[in-house]
Amino acid sequence: MICVCIGRGRHKHVLAEHRYLAEQGVRLVELRLDYIRSRPNIPRLLRDRPCPCIVTCRREVDGGQWSDTEENRRLVLRTAIAEGVDYIDLEEDIAGEIPRFGKTKRLISYHNFRETPEDLASIHERLCGLDPDIVKLATMAHRPSDNLKMFRLMEEAQVPTIGICMGEIGAPTRILAGKFGAPFTYATFQHERKLAPGQMSFKQMRDVYRYDALDKDTEIYGVIADPVAQNLGPIVHSAGFRTLKMNKVFIPFRVPRDDLAWFLEASRDLGIRGLSVTVPHKEEVVRYLSQADGAVRGIGAANTVIFEEGALVGYNTDFPAFNEALDTVFPNYEKGQSLWGKTVLVLGAGGVAKSILYALRRRDAEVTVSARSFERAASLAERFKCRPIQWFDRVRVEPDILINATPIGMHPNLDETPFDRSHLQRGMIVFDTVFHPEQTLLIKHGREQSCRVITGVDMFVRQAAFQFEHLTGQSVPHEVLRAELKRATGAAKL
Numbered sequence: 001m002i003c004v005c006i007g008r009g010r011h012k013h014v015l016a017e018h019r020y021l022a023e024q025g026v027r028l029v030e031l032r033l034d035y036i037r038s039r040p041n042i043p044r045l046l047r048d049r050p051c052p053c054i055v056t057c058r059r060e061v062d063g064g065q066w067s068d069t070e071e072n073r074r075l076v077l078r079t080a081i082a083e084g085v086d087y088i089d090l091e092e093d094i095a096g097e098i099p100r101f102g103k104t105k106r107l108i109s110y111h112n113f114r115e116t117p118e119d120l121a122s123i124h125e126r127l128c129g130l131d132p133d134i135v136k137l138a139t140m141a142h143r144p145s146d147n148l149k150m151f152r153l154m155e156e157a158q159v160p161t162i163g164i165c166m167g168e169i170g171a172p173t174r175i176l177a178g179k180f181g182a183p184f185t186y187a188t189f190q191h192e193r194k195l196a197p198g199q200m201s202f203k204q205m206r207d208v209y210r211y212d213a214l215d216k217d218t219e220i221y222g223v224i225a226d227p228v229a230q231n232l233g234p235i236v237h238s239a240g241f242r243t244l245k246m247n248k249v250f251i252p253f254r255v256p257r258d259d260l261a262w263f264l265e266a267s268r269d270l271g272i273r274g275l276s277v278t279v280p281h282k283e284e285v286v287r288y289l290s291q292a293d294g295a296v297r298g299i300g301a302a303n304t305v306i307f308e309e310g311a312l313v314g315y316n317t318d319f320p321a322f323n324e325a326l327d328t329v330f331p332n333y334e335k336g337q338s339l340w341g342k343t344v345l346v347l348g349a350g351g352v353a354k355s356i357l358y359a360l361r362r363r364d365a366e367v368t369v370s371a372r373s374f375e376r377a378a379s380l381a382e383r384f385k386c387r388p389i390q391w392f393d394r395v396r397v398e399p400d401i402l403i404n405a406t407p408i409g410m411h412p413n414l415d416e417t418p419f420d421r422s423h424l425q426r427g428m429i430v431f432d433t434v435f436h437p438e439q440t441l442l443i444k445h446g447r448e449q450s451c452r453v454i455t456g457v458d459m460f461v462r463q464a465a466f467q468f469e470h471l472t473g474q475s476v477p478h479e480v481l482r483a484e485l486k487r488a489t490g491a492a493k494l
């Protein structure tokens with residue numbers, strides 16, 4: 001069950017959100033009375049409530065907004081109990097002074113906005129001694145190992161326990177709480193209105209992660225990155241799981257660089273089946289692989305890893321995705337056919353440029369690479385046997401194929417392009433790896449100049465589809481991924 005938190009300044013807004021959420025099928029809400037700017041009118045909030053609720057009134061020290069006296073706060077809590085609220089949230093230090101009464105269930109809570117303490121188990125034991133129906137611990141996560149502590153605690157608890165790690169790193173505990181035995185998790189009414197660090201919206205929990213469908217048999221997949229919040233992996237892969245009715249979930253794992261080795265080891269413990277890997281781990285992860293496909297070895301980076309019995313297997317799906325997307329403009333060619341005699345200009349010398357240069361090299365194209373750091377371009381040129389040029393010289397090349405492997409033109413810099421329009425020639429192939437938006441300025445100029453264009457979405461969808469296949473052994477229709485990407489990026493013309 002997802003409990004949605006309502007934190008509004010006026011009674012009428014609290015009531016309206018409560019009603020709306022119940023209509024949306026929400027079965028439990030938390031009324032944060034500390035957000036109400038006037039004295040809370042509890043009978044008004046609880047009378048005719050459209051679905052059960054928890055009453056919570058947090059002090060500032062516990063992350064709340066209550067600015068009146070402690071005496072009045074306790075009066076509010078006691079009144080809610082007297083009015084027969086379904087659940088009352090009581091912090092550890094006051095739980096002993098507010099006894100059980102009527103049918104109101106007691107949720108005994110502990111908050112720590114600084115850290116996830118080592119002695120989580122003994123804190124939990126203390127809370128269990130305060131006559132709880134449910135114990136709730138919310139602590140700040142700084143490392144992925146904090147999540148693991150919380151999962152173990154929930155799994156082993158004898159009293160129903162909700163263990164939430166706050167912050168971006170803690171997101172997995174919010175999504176997987178139910179799988180590890182928690183009676184419910186918390187979410188916000190809207191994405192922009194977080195009441196605690198790292199909270200996700202009710203819609204995200206319900207529609208992307210399908211929280212209510214997760215159970216102890218749900219297989220865990222995910223993406224490791226740092227930061228991870230903007231990563232589209234959870235959105236597109238979850239759409240694939242939904243479409244193919246798979247009992248799988250795709251989690252955003254924020255893993256700092258230093259935690260990679262630990263995380264890969266702990267993944268087996270957690271039963272994680274496979275991971276999408278992105279910045280900053282794509283290259284580093286290669287040292288931990290026991291098997292790797294040819295592209296991983298050639299590029300020196302993996303974007304997909306699978307945990308097989310006793311082995312960690314790595315793949316690079318940017319490489320086949322680039323090749324397949326490029327082939328769409330050569331309808332009469334065989335797939336992956338040689339590009340002998342074609343001149344290609346690659347802009348950028350980062351991660352995606354490496355996969356592209358590796359692919360082009362294998363197809364015998366005549367490649368020039370240009371980046372704002374000439375040293376980086378020269379180093380890639382040496383490795384992939386091509387020609388580096390200075391960034392300011394890039395428009396002097398008259399390539400058959402132009403590839404943008406920089407983020408220039410990416411949202412929100414929509415009016416930027418890496419290659420002046422006047423240098424685009426009719427018939428040239430223009431391939432932009434930027435996928436948000438799909439219609440970048442470079443792509444628009446390319447179309448206007450009668451170039452053949454390939455978009456970042458064409459490549460993104462393919463790399464995600466290859467990844468999905470490695471992770472699950474099944475294929476997902478490209479249209480599903482494309483539609484989901486379009487919804488997520490909100491672009492008008494994807």
Ligand SMILES: NC(=O)c1ccc[n+]([C@@H]2O[C@H](COP(=O)([O-])OP(=O)(O)OC[C@H]3O[C@@H](n4cnc5c(N)ncnc54)[C@H](OP(=O)(O)O)[C@@H]3O)[C@@H](O)[C@H]2O)c1
Nearest residue numbers: 348349350351352353372373405406407433434456459460
């Ligand atoms: N469609 C797909 O499937 C797909 C897959 C992966 C990536 N991408 C896209 O590809 C782009 C690059 O990704 P990446 O992972 O390769 O990133 P990266 O490793 O950070 O490399 C980016 C490259 O672009 C250069 N660059 C950045 N800003 C620039 C600017 N304003 N002017 C000139 N050069 C600039 C960087 O130069 P410095 O080294 O000097 O910073 C670097 O060479 C991103 O837009 C990403 O969304 C698309």
